[in-house]
Amino acid sequence: MRILQLSDPHLLADPAGRCHGRPALDLLRHGLQEALGQLGALGEAPDLLLISGDLCDDETWGGYARLADLLQEIPLPVALLAGNHDQPTLLRAALGRRAVIAPALVRCGQGWLLLLDSHRGGDTAGELGPLQLDWLQRRLAAEVPAVGQPLLVAVHHPPVPIGDPAMDAIRLRDGDALLDRLRPVPGLRGLVFGHVHQHWHGPLPGRPEVPLLGCPSTLRSFGPVQPCPLGRPADPGGRWLHIGGDGVLRQRLLRWAPVDGPSLARCNAPTP
Ligand SMILES: [Fe+2]
Numbered sequence: 241m242r243i244l245q246l247s248d249p250h251l252l253a254d255p256a257g258r259c260h261g262r263p264a265l266d267l268l269r270h271g272l273q274e275a276l277g278q279l280g281a282l283g284e285a286p287d288l289l290l291i292s293g294d295l296c297d298d299e300t301w302g303g304y305a306r307l308a309d310l311l312q313e314i315p316l317p318v319a320l321l322a323g324n325h326d327q328p329t330l331l332r333a334a335l336g337r338r339a340v341i342a343p344a345l346v347r348c349g350q351g352w353l354l355l356l357d358s359h360r361g362g363d364t365a366g367e368l369g370p371l372q373l374d375w376l377q378r379r380l381a382a383e384v385p386a387v388g389q390p391l392l393v394a395v396h397h398p399p400v401p402i403g404d405p406a407m408d409a410i411r412l413r414d415g416d417a418l419l420d421r422l423r424p425v426p427g428l429r430g431l432v433f434g435h436v437h438q439h440w441h442g443p444l445p446g447r448p449e450v451p452l453l454g455c456p457s458t459l460r461s462f463g464p465v466q467p468c469p470l471g472r473p474a475d476p477g478g479r480w481l482h483i484g485g486d487g488v489l490r491q492r493l494l495r496w497a498p499v500d501g502p503s504l505a506r507c508n509a510p511t512p
Pocket residue numbers: 248250293294323435437457511512
């Protein structure tokens with residue numbers, strides 16, 4: 241399982257549009273090129289591109305059409321999550337034939353990728369809801385063997401507090417219920433999320449060997465809770481996720497210089 245994760249591009253219907261003063265589509269295209277170039281230089285290539293939510297900031301058909309156009313340039317399977325800024329009906333209408341859209345449980349390499357939909361209409365915080373929690377528990381029990389096949393989980397909102405009061409107030413409301421269902425899965429190797437616009441790394445409570453990983457945004461960075469391992473907290477970034485034949489998750493934070501200069505915003509407004 242070899243996944244390139246990007247997150248929070250916040251696209252607009254206008255291809256030249258600026259979100260928070262930054263050229264969202266140019267930054268996503270540039271980030272995709274930079275990430276694939278860095279991986280290529282390492283002799284790596286992804287099986288799948290994951291974009292973990294807040295795809296379209298103005299929640300318009302045009303924003304999703306811009307994303308569909310961009311993905312036509314990429315010869316890779318794509319998985320998409322809805323974030324708080326997304327409009328799930330438009331997302332599915334515009335991209336449902338090009339990408340796997342959460343919620344879904346899909347085979348990826350030798351393992352499984354569980355995509356969860358934490359979008360909640362009219363709310364900046366996230367929630368999976370009892371129906372989706374019930375669905376994921378039944379799917380995992382039915383399809384993911386008890387041993388031998390690793391599982392990676394992706395959801396837009398972090399299921400635990402990251403240590404930023406503003407961000408923690410808008411995390412996944414039913415994160416504890418999600419982790420209660422994931423904790424017993426032997427093959428669980430990690431959970432990745434977006435929303436926080438920064439690198440973040442922590443243990444899954446009760447399974448400290450399983451990492452929870454926050455991904456930087458391609459658009460703009462928020463003041464980080466943890467030091468950036470690459471010393472580049474203001475730069476856009478992504479994450480490389482690789483589960484090899486030994487079943488071990490290896491991950492690498494990716495950073496690149498943005499097309500229009502670095503940004504570092506305080507996360508004090510509930511609009512990530
Ligand atoms: Fe965001």
